[in-house]
Amino acid sequence: MAKEKQLQQLQHIENKLRKLLTHYTEVQQRLAQAQEEIKFLEGLVEEKEQQIKNFQNQENIVKIVDTIAGNPANSTELKLKLNEYIREIDKCIAYLQD
Structure with missing residues (x-):
């Protein structure tokens, strides 16, 4: 009887361990997916920041052009x-690319 009870307990522990390992694998997969998503989103943020910088540069150029258009003597x-x-x-830019 005692051996049967021990066997049942071992089987119960084994079942719990299997469930735990399955859950661990699922969590690892979700973590990997989340890390991939983070990398993707960081890339998107970087791209958007670059677009903002470009927009700000364009805005500065427009201001300069407006200044040029306002005074034809200095335009050339x-x-x-x-x-x-x-x-x-x-x-x-060419230097930095090399």
Whole structure:
């Protein structure tokens, strides 16, 4: 009788252990999915931040253009300066890509 009771207890423990391992595997899978989603969302946030920076740069360019349009005497000089800045920026970008 005592051996049967011990056997039942062992089977009960084994069943609980199997359930625990199954639950652990499921949790590990959900964790992996959550980590993938976090990486995806971080990439999205980074992309949106870059878009915001680009938008702010465009806004600054519009302000400069408005200034140029307001005073035709300085427009040629400002356009030349802008072109010079753009060339410098392009050089920096090319340097950083190498």
